[in-house]
Amino acid sequence: MSAAGWVLSAVAQTRPSHVRPAPVVSAGTIANIRIEGIQRIEPETVRSYLLVQPGDPWDPERIDRSLKALFATGLFADVKLAREGNVLVVRVVENPIINRIAFEGNSKISDKDLNAEIQLRPRVVYTRTRVQNDVRRILELYRRRGRFAAGVEPKIIQLPENRVDLVFEINEGPSTGVRSINFVGNRVFSDSTLRGAIETKESRWYRFLSTADTYDPDRLTYDRE
Numbered sequence: 001m002s003a004a005g006w007v008l009s010a011v012a013q014t015r016p017s018h019v020r021p022a023p024v025v026s027a028g029t030i031a032n033i034r035i036e037g038i039q040r041i042e043p044e045t046v047r048s049y050l051l052v053q054p055g056d057p058w059d060p061e062r063i064d065r066s067l068k069a070l071f072a073t074g075l076f077a078d079v080k081l082a083r084e085g086n087v088l089v090v091r092v093v094e095n096p097i098i099n100r101i102a103f104e105g106n107s108k109i110s111d112k113d114l115n116a117e118i119q120l121r122p123r124v125v126y127t128r129t130r131v132q133n134d135v136r137r138i139l140e141l142y143r144r145r146g147r148f149a150a151g152v153e154p155k156i157i158q159l160p161e162n163r164v165d166l167v168f169e170i171n172e173g174p175s176t177g178v179r180s181i182n183f184v185g186n187r188v189f190s191d192s193t194l195r196g197a198i199e200t201k202e203s204r205w206y207r208f209l210s211t212a213d214t215y216d217p218d219r220l221t222y223d224r225e
Contacts, residue, residue: 030056031086039094039162074127096126099163105170117141126164149173
């Protein structure tokens with residue numbers, strides 16, 4: 001591998017725990033580590049995840065593990081490690097900080113209930129994985145309310161100083177009703193008696209003020225018990 005330069009990219013894993021004495025620099029060792037692209041994160045925070053430091057040999061395996069460790073922090077949208085002569089250059093793109101979280105299109109479930117369901121909060125680091133996890137949580141909440149056709153689209157609004165507003169655009173869709181309730185194997189009690197004993201009800205026009213005729217998996221589990 002030429003000392004002129006290379007660039008390394010990958011995805012995440014471990015972190016160092018060793019401390020080395022002052023470096024003895026040679027052609028085969030790292031003379032310096034330069035960090036580029038940081039805005040709010042301290043250089044020493046980046047260095048703490050590197051498994052190499054000045055004076056160490058150019059070890060591709062340890063450099064690759066350093067790259068993965070930086071990705072695993074969730075602090076960065078992109079990380080590249082490049083060799084320029086005997087200098088290891090760490091180039092990062094920081095993930096933004098969430099400034100505000102909002103919901104649009106929801107009328108059946110309140111902002112308060114949606115906020116209680118998601119895990120992201122203002123002033124935490126934005127990552128796509130965390131957002132997608134919260135999208136799944138919102139959809140699951142709507143399914144529990146009998147709205148299986150609901151859809152959620154996350155949008156971000158870029159702000160100065162590497163901040164974003166996160167907006168969940170929600171299409172609540174129609175509720176899923178219970179057309180009929182049938183029982184199999186009942187010999188002691190009639191169907192009508194059993195229907196009167198359970199919480200779930202069949203959809204009827206006069207139940208427009210009730211949610212008992214909305215399909216709810218949790219309520220069905222309760223009824224079976």
